[in-house]
Amino acid sequence: MRSFEQLEHWPVRHAAAAVRTADGISTTGDIDRVFRLASVTKPLVAYAALVAVEEGAIELDQPAGPPGATVRHLLAHTSGVAFATPEVIAAPGARRIYSSAGFELLADFLAAETGIAFPEYLRDAVFTPLEMTTAELDGSAGHGARASVRDLTRFAGELLTPELISRQTFDEATSVQFPGRDGVLPGFGSQRPNDWGLGVEIRDGKAPHWTGYRNSARTFGHFGQSGTFLWVDPEIGVATIALSDENFGDWARTAWPKFSDSVIAETSNTQ
Numbered sequence: 469m470r471s472f473e474q475l476e477h478w479p480v481r482h483a484a485a486a487v488r489t490a491d492g493i494s495t496t497g498d499i500d501r502v503f504r505l506a507s508v509t510k511p512l513v514a515y516a517a518l519v520a521v522e523e524g525a526i527e528l529d530q531p532a533g534p535p536g537a538t539v540r541h542l543l544a545h546t547s548g549v550a551f552a553t554p555e556v557i558a559a560p561g562a563r564r565i566y567s568s569a570g571f572e573l574l575a576d577f578l579a580a581e582t583g584i585a586f587p588e589y590l591r592d593a594v595f596t597p598l599e600m601t602t603a604e605l606d607g608s609a610g611h612g613a614r615a616s617v618r619d620l621t622r623f624a625g626e627l628l629t630p631e632l633i634s635r636q637t638f639d640e641a642t643s644v645q646f647p648g649r650d651g652v653l654p655g656f657g658s659q660r661p662n663d664w665g666l667g668v669e670i671r672d673g674k675a676p677h678w679t680g681y682r683n684s685a686r687t688f689g690h691f692g693q694s695g696t697f698l699w700v701d702p703e704i705g706v707a708t709i710a711l712s713d714e715n716f717g718d719w720a721r722t723a724w725p726k727f728s729d730s731v732i733a734e735t736s737n738t739q
Contacts, residue, residue: 471730472496478723480695480714484617487731488624488707499617502602503711506692509605509613512594512623513571514543514667516586517578518633518641519593525582528640528666532577533570536560542574543666544645549573564651564662568610575609597632598622611692617711620698624707627700641666642688642702653677654693655716671699676721680728691716697724706735 475483475496484497505512517539520526528540537547537560548558549570558565575586582589587605595603600619605612630638644663651662653669656676663670671679671687678691679699689699695712708731710724 469494469734471727471734474727479719480712483712485710486617486621488621489735490705493621495617502614502616503696503713504694505613505615505696506611506694508690508692508696508698509611510571511667511690512613513575513609516590516593517543517574518637520578522633522637526578533573540645542570544664545570546646546649561646564649566654568608571610572608598626617709620709624698624700624709628705628707642668644670678724680725680732682729682732
């Protein structure tokens with residue numbers, strides 16, 4: 469893809485990317501190189517939680533985390549928990565407070581309910597069935613996973629055509645939860661509203677944003693402070709992954725939307 473030429477000008481030491489459509493997969497760079505995912509960890513953790521819901525191990529509206537909060541609140545960043553600590557700074561459901569600590573609470577809850585250490589559950593529920601052979605969680609459930617582009621391309625295939633969970637659960641996860649909640653999107657400031665699904669951010673009409681201007685409002689995904697992102701646009705059936713080893717910053721605010729718009733333009737011309 470011509471769009472991949474843009475990565476040659478990114479201020480990074482290493483980068484790899486993939487675009488997945490119904491017609492196939494295009495890649496660039498070393499797709500087997502393992503990168504720190506940072507917060508791209510969260511969609512993987514969320515998917516394990518959704519598998520647990522499907523298995524009957526937990527329920528979305530089951531109490532979890534701080535008093536009054538549920539699994540759904542933790543997944544949708546509305547539990548009231550602070551970003552990095554389990555300190556409660558708002559009532560559940562009142563505000564959209566982006567929280568890595570909330571995902572750590574979620575992982576602890578799932579481990580307690582299943583009797584299985586969360587990294588093991590994540591491996592068995594998501595990584596192994598999708599043959600994500602390099603993926604592992606070796607730290608926080610909010611930001612501690614590592615994986616390759618090849619692995620995330622397989623996960624993107626699941627997000628385009630879900631098989632590990634039902635379509636009903638998937639559609640719920642990729643729809644806005646607790647609509648109308650305002651909040652801060654890290655790196656992009658206050659968003660009114662700041663819409664999220666269950667473990668994934670929903671693009672809607674947010675501006676500025678890390679996806680492209682051409683991305684539909686239904687686009688969902690996540691980016692990570694380590695210089696990583698994954699988005700899926702169900703309107704056009706395209707998923708895009710880019711992993712790098714340069715932390716998110718001004719370069720990414722400019723480069724990522726430009727790259728995403730280029731991918732959409734190019735795939736639209738070939739579909």
